[in-house]
Amino acid sequence: MTPEEMAPVRPRLETFAGQMLRRVLRRRDQLATGEAYVRGLMLDGRRKSMDPMAERLGVDTQRLQQFMADSTWDYEPVRENLTHWALERIGPRAVVIDDVGFPKDGLDSPGVARMYCGALGKTGNCQIGVSAHLVTDHASSAVNWRLFIPESWDPDKIDDAVQADVVRRRRDRCKIPLEVGHREKWRLALDMLDQMYDEWGVGTDLPVVFDSGYGDCTAFRLGLQDRGLSYVAAVSEDLSAFPGEALPELPEYSGQGRRPRPRYRDKPSNLRNLALAAGRGNLRRVTWRRGTRKTSGNPGAKMRSRFMVLPVRLANKDIPRGADGSVPERLLLVEWPAGEAEPTGYWITDLPAGISLREIVRLAKIRWRIEHDYRELNTGLGLKHFEGRSFFGWHRHVTLAALAQAFCTELRLDPKAPAPA
Numbered sequence: 001m002t003p004e005e006m007a008p009v010r011p012r013l014e015t016f017a018g019q020m021l022r023r024v025l026r027r028r029d030q031l032a033t034g035e036a037y038v039r040g041l042m043l044d045g046r047r048k049s050m051d052p053m054a055e056r057l058g059v060d061t062q063r064l065q066q067f068m069a070d071s072t073w074d075y076e077p078v079r080e081n082l083t084h085w086a087l088e089r090i091g092p093r094a095v096v097i098d099d100v101g102f103p104k105d106g107l108d109s110p111g112v113a114r115m116y117c118g119a120l121g122k123t124g125n126c127q128i129g130v131s132a133h134l135v136t137d138h139a140s141s142a143v144n145w146r147l148f149i150p151e152s153w154d155p156d157k158i159d160d161a162v163q164a165d166v167v168r169r170r171r172d173r174c175k176i177p178l179e180v181g182h183r184e185k186w187r188l189a190l191d192m193l194d195q196m197y198d199e200w201g202v203g204t205d206l207p208v209v210f211d212s213g214y215g216d217c218t219a220f221r222l223g224l225q226d227r228g229l230s231y232v233a234a235v236s237e238d239l240s241a242f243p244g245e246a247l248p249e250l251p252e253y254s255g256q257g258r259r260p261r262p263r264y265r266d267k268p269s270n271l272r273n274l275a276l277a278a279g280r281g282n283l284r285r286v287t288w289r290r291g292t293r294k295t296s297g298n299p300g301a302k303m304r305s306r307f308m309v310l311p312v313r314l315a316n317k318d319i320p321r322g323a324d325g326s327v328p329e330r331l332l333l334v335e336w337p338a339g340e341a342e343p344t345g346y347w348i349t350d351l352p353a354g355i356s357l358r359e360i361v362r363l364a365k366i367r368w369r370i371e372h373d374y375r376e377l378n379t380g381l382g383l384k385h386f387e388g389r390s391f392f393g394w395h396r397h398v399t400l401a402a403l404a405q406a407f408c409t410e411l412r413l414d415p416k417a418p419a420p421a
Contacts (some may be wrong), residue, residue, distance in 0.1 A: 001042050009411065013039060016407050020085070021025035023077045027196075033059075033067045034400070040064075041381045041404040048382020069393040078399050079144055081407055083134065083200045091411065092134035094232075094363055095202065096191045096316070097210040097394040098370050099148070102127040102384050110391040113150040119384070127399060130188045132196060133370055137289050137362070139409050140369040142377065143403040144196060146188040148395055154182035176391045185213075186220035193229065204228060207351065209367055212236050215348065218318045225350065232363045237272035238347045239348075241332070244311025248325035262325030268315035275310065275343045276332045282308040283336055288362045305308050305337050307361055314348065376408065377401055 004011075017035040025031045040053035045055075050068075054061040086092060101117030102109075104125045117126035128148040133140050151157040153171065155164035183191075189210075196202040207230040214220050224231050225407030248262035269277075287304040294301045312332040319327050331353065335345035347364045377383035381404045386397040 002044050006039065006043060010039070012411075013042075013407055014183065016410060017403065020078055020081045022404055024073045027281065030067070030071070030073065033063060035113070036102075037064060037067065038400050038404045038407070041401055042408070048385040049387045053382075065240060065388070068396050069390040071389050073396070075392075075396050075399040078403065080200045082141060082399075082403060083143045083202065085406060086134040086143055087202065089413065090134065090136055090139040091301045092140070092206060093136045094207050094366055095193065095196065096133045096135045096140075096367055096370050097208060097214055098133065098367070099128055099130045099185055099213070099375075100374055100378075100383075102129060102386075108170070108173070109389050110171075110176055110394060111147050111149050111153055113152050115150065119378075124360070127394070128185070128187050129350065129394075130192070131398075132189070132192045133373060134202070134206075135366055135369045139367065139413065140373055141409065142398075142407050144192040145342075145395065145398045145402075146192060147391065148185055148188065149176070149180060149182050151182045157182055163279060174389055174391050180391070186217045186223070188229075189220065190223045191213065192328050193224075193227070197227070197229070207231055207349075207363060209363055210234065211367065218316045219319050220315075221348075222319070230349070230351050232347055232351065234364070235271065235348050235368075236272045237275075237343070237346050239266040239346075240315040241272055241274060242266075242268050242313040242315055242327070244313060244329050246313060250325075253374070264315075264325075271312070271332060271334075271346050273342065274312060274332070275308075275336070275346070278308060278310055278334075279334065280306075282310070284308065284357060286358050286361045288358065288365050305335055307357060308334050308336070308356055309360065310334065311353075312348075331360070333364055352413065365400055377405055381408075403406075 014035050017038050018031060021031055021034045025034050036057050036059060040057045041048050043056050045052055045056055050061050050064050054064055084312055101119045104112045104127060107125065109127060111127045112125055114123055115126055115128060117124050120126065130146045130148060131142050132144040133142050153167060155167045158164040158167060193208065197204055208224055210233045212234045215235040216239065221231065221233060242264055246264055248264050250262045251260040283306040285304060286307050287302045289303050291301045291303045310332045311329050313327045313329055315327060321327060331349050331351065333347040333349065334343045336343040349360060353359060381401050383398065383401045386394060388394065388397070406407055
């Protein structure tokens with residue numbers, strides 16, 4: 001926003017920020033700084049790091065730095081407030097798990113390492129943030145975050161004592177708590193979900209949706225199953241699986257040695273082959289929402305494609321077998337657009353078998369909102385512009401960037417908003 005666009009909505013922003021921050025910022029000057037930081041993220045400017053934001057806001061840079069890196073305010077209650085706002089204001093249909101890369105030039109920011117970074121499209125120096133979003137077709141909010149700590153930042157994962165001591169000093173400079181070590185991204189996702197469902201009031205009726213980076217992880221899917229949470233998971237075509245009708249058989253006992261256990265007669269196939277075997281005859285055209293690109297052939301900008309649902313049994317060896325030796329049946333959603341020689345997308349879900357095809361497709365495709373989130377957070381609200389080297393500063397920055405995005409959503413949902421959001 002320009003300063004002219006900000007002026008008429010600033011009182012509303014101050015009220016909104018106060019509602020989100022008052023639980024943790026008791027002093028008036030702290031609350032004013034928090035609102036100013038959110039406002040600085042929203043104001044036009046190429047960079048949303050401390051110096052240029054302070055200049056645009058007309059405040060001292062040290063004031064912002066102290067507020068973000070050196071003060072002791074807790075960002076967790078702000079995220080809880082943001083969650084309650086999203087549950088009430090946007091009425092989410094799902095929780096989406098994703099992660100985002102923060103490219104970095106140096107090696108001193110907490111958790112930075114050479115990793116694959118989606119923002120760069122290649123391996124490079126970056127931080128990785130794991131995020132949880134409350135999502136519906138028309139709006140979404142990034143309500144929870146974790147900073148991924150690679151093994152190279154965890155002294156307990158380093159055998160060389162000298163190198164481990166170097167890492168401890170790096171961690172001390174970044175104020176990384178002793179209890180925060182390397183933890184796989186899927187475990188961080190489960191930690192966030194536990195917090196959101198168990199402590200923040202997110203209903204267990206909301207399914208969890210995620211891409212194949214998490215969907216191919218058997219342990220993550222099992223973790224959701226153990227928590228009683230349903231999911232719609234994008235998966236790779238080469239995951240091994242049996243067709244849904246396949247059942248284990250008990251081989252005849254020869255009378256010698258250990259009695260055999262039930263097992264599947266045939267070896268598992270993969271999802272691609274199962275979809276190809278089902279053929280195009282099972283496909284149905286589904287429209288799941290309206291987009292923005294109208295064409296002469298599609299004047300309503302309908303988002304549509306061809307899909308089918310097949311019962312399958314994933315055959316990964318880590319999946320627990322039943323007493324009869326069977327693996328659980330799941331639904332496989334397959335997207336096979338017209339004109340394509342083979343399917344282009346695969347999703348596994350444990351939603352009830354009676355759910356409609358359109359609803360499964362809608363949930364599978366709802367991740368598009370996350371692309372919108374990241375585009376808005378990155379290009380408009382400075383998500384990746386934080387240059388501080390504090391673990392807590394990073395978490396405060398992403399929280400306030402998410403708060404700024406929520407306020408933009410609040411304005412978008414209000415037809416009487418006096419300025420563009």
